[in-house]
Amino acid sequence: MLCEICNERPASVIFTQETMQGSSERHMCERCAFQSKMFHFDPNQEPLSIQQFLSNWLGGPEPFQSQQQTKEPLAEGPECPECGLTFRKFLDIGKFGCSTCYDTFRERLPRLFGKLHNGHSSHNGKVPVSFNELFAVKKRIEEIRLKMQDAIEEERFEEAASLRDEANELKRLLTDGGGDANVN
């Protein structure tokens, strides 16, 4: 097969271009291919917007993989039960709709925060006093739980039982007397 452009040299390069209308193939010789504009980005094509970039980057498949994949609609991702925002939509608008969104997208957020905050993805600053107390109680329960395990392993069952009662008492404080607060 001869080169489409010069019709002189044999075609040794095949360009496949994917467009909305479908794919087209062009066969060229090396020299014509080198001079061809197809090596460059089409200046008339819209530049990649930041949101698109973010979506590709953080949401969907890798952006520079074969183009067939990006043609498929990206998965919507989890949907927030509180405000109805999907992860896909969140990436589009760049804003959370409510504090429950953070829970809904929790697993995907560290990566995103890392990009936005110089590699950091967890909070290190001020903590409201009410949460501080909560933290203290949670930490205390964790300590008791460890002691309890030790006691059980060393067959000090009486001590383990009293530790369990202590932990349950604290748990009740946390959950305001909720039913599933047993420490086992």
Next chain:
Amino acid sequence: MSIDNFMKHAVTGWMSSHGEHSDIVMSTRIRLARNLRGRRFPIAFSPEEAKDVDHLITEALLNSEENGYSYMKVSELPILERQVLVEKHLISPQLTDPERHGAVVLSEDETLSIMVNEEDHIRIQCIYPGFQLDGAYEKADLVDDYLEKKLPYAFDEQFGYLTSCPSNTGTGMRASVMMHLPTLTMTKQINRIIPAISRLGFVVRGSYGEGSEALGNIYQVSNQTTLGKTEKEILSELKNITLRLIAHERRSRELLMSKSRIALENRLFRSLGTITYARLLPSEEAARCLSDVRLGIDMDIIQDIDMIILNELMVFMQPGFLQQYAGTELTAEERDIFRAKLFRERLEVGHKRLKEEETGE
């Protein structure tokens, strides 16, 4: 409106030229973003939720020990007054949209403003004159401490304070200093400095916000990162960057003075002439001349003008203020005329006062 009467209403806390390094750092701002638990963020909430949030927050604030808070519902303010609040930096442009059900609570001296239903339910903002990062943070922090006792905050062990925009998540704090850097701009050194600062997790932009060029050689330096660092760390990093910028600017001033004194004096005095006598003063020219005159005062080249006048003029030259001064809406050309008039009158009042003081009371 007479110039004296206008001034009485227009001057706000951060315009006074107090505070450390106030010749270069014009003002310091701390902003804390907070949201209430169990209520959707403003981007997604219903009008009922909006009213509910507004009610909860303002109720808590207005019942506080601190007296002199005033409350304003944005939708009830005339458009011109909204614009003036924006130009005084007391509310953000986004809050002026009446659809948002926004409101603002202001302290008496206006150094403290709490915006309700902006991008987040609560935006606590403290602006102090000069370079006062710690002071401004302490004040904002106090309000935050007070509010967290009254209201259930949206806070997460892992992510900290939850905000609508992921760029605020964590501390929810944006600390910024507004700096006048004329000689770093003249010598184009600023073009090398800006990218260097951005590598440290801080941003430099023109004073009129994102994407604006530095009108009047005024830059805003603020933290970009809100996650992973403590408030103290962010503040101390910003403090270091600011101090280094101040030192750079001072060195450039000295250098310029020793190398091209006459050219510099010529430029600064011409600008003084322009703001004193011009009959038409477009905003770019006004900003440039104010920057020159400010530099002249800082370097003791220009005497007999109080710096506070320059701070005021920098704010008053904006469209909202001009129209308030004129008492009517103005076209762009009319604004240029009024701007020139306001500048002349303000400088004259300042001059008279200075003379009175000299001749003795």
